[in-house]
Amino acid sequence: DVKVTQSSRYLVKRTGEKVFLECVQDMDHENMFWYRQDPGLGLRLIYFSYDVKMKEKGDIPEGYSVSREKKERFSLILESASTNQTSMYLCASSPSRGQGIMNEQFFGPGTRLTVL
Amino acid sequence: KNQVEQSPQSLIILEGKNCTLQCNYTVSPFSNLRWYKQDTGRGPVSLTIMTFSENTKSNGRYTATLDADTKQSSLHITASQLSDSASYICVVRGSGGSYIPTFGRGTSLIVHP
Numbered sequence: 162d163v164k165v166t167q168s169s170r171y172l173v174k175r176t177g178e179k180v181f182l183e184c185v186q187d188m189d190h191e192n193m194f195w196y197r198q199d200p201g202l203g204l205r206l207i208y209f210s211y212d213v214k215m216k217e218k219g220d221i222p223e224g225y226s227v228s229r230e231k232k233e234r235f236s237l238i239l240e241s242a243s244t245n246q247t248s249m250y251l252c253a254s255s256p257s258r259g260q261g262i263m264n265e266q267f268f269g270p271g272t273r274l275t276v277l
Numbered sequence: 278k279n280q281v282e283q284s285p286q287s288l289i290i291l292e293g294k295n296c297t298l299q300c301n302y303t304v305s306p307f308s309n310l311r312w313y314k315q316d317t318g319r320g321p322v323s324l325t326i327m328t329f330s331e332n333t334k335s336n337g338r339y340t341a342t343l344d345a346d347t348k349q350s351s352l353h354i355t356a357s358q359l360s361d362s363a364s365y366i367c368v369v370r371g372s373g374g375s376y377i378p379t380f381g382r383g384t385s386l387i388v389h390p
Contacts, residue, residue, distance in 0.1 A: 165320070201286075201382065202382065203366070203380050203381060203382035203383055204321075204366070205380075206377065209377065251320055251321075253320070264370060264378075265311070265323050265326070266321075266323075266368075266378070268321050268322070270318070270319055270320050271318070271319070
């Protein structure tokens with residue numbers, strides 16, 4: 162059974178704090194993604210990674226950074242949290258072109274982050 | 278710019294009724310289109326995938342259609358159940374090796390008893 166896990170379901174932080182969101186997948190997938198999801202806006206891509214230590218900016222990378230030191234783990238970092246980063250954060254993974262069924266993305270359960 | 282537009286934004290129906298959700302896209306060249314279901318508080322889960330050569334595909338009470346000429350897809354839900362209450366997201370991937378699909382904003386479906 163495929164699985165993507167996220168370190169926290171709910172998180173409350175204060176403005177200016179450094180925040181780490183962790184994501185782990187057990188499917189040996191090459192690609193991993195971080196999205197944020199806001200009402201009326203849908204899922205927006207923050208960063209993605211197609212290999213260990215590789216990262217690419219998505220549509221809204223400002224205020225975020227990422228780290229991928231191991232294939233199974235992809236971390237999202239908010240260097241100095243702000244109230245406009247209050248959102249639902251979703252991690253996903255997918256196989257590379259030659260591996261999976263036309264690149265289906267498998268999502269974690271999400272982390273609802275509130276920044277006060 | 279690649280875009281995926283979904284309609285309606287939200288929908289309320291009575292249990293047992295049918296409904297149809299729409300997805301229009303501009304992604305080109307086209308590779309595949311997925312419909313995801315996202316229950317409240319959960320991550321999206323794939324319902325079905327449509328490729329260029331496929332017109333219709335069913336998954337239980339869910340039937341997806343694709344018209345690649347007009348760049349439109351629909352998701353039809355038959356005999357709705359309370360558990361169908363969720364957000365339905367249309368996701369389109371272009372060809373050419375891109376890892377990045379384009380997401381629609383979703384349709385929020387509420388099924389009332």
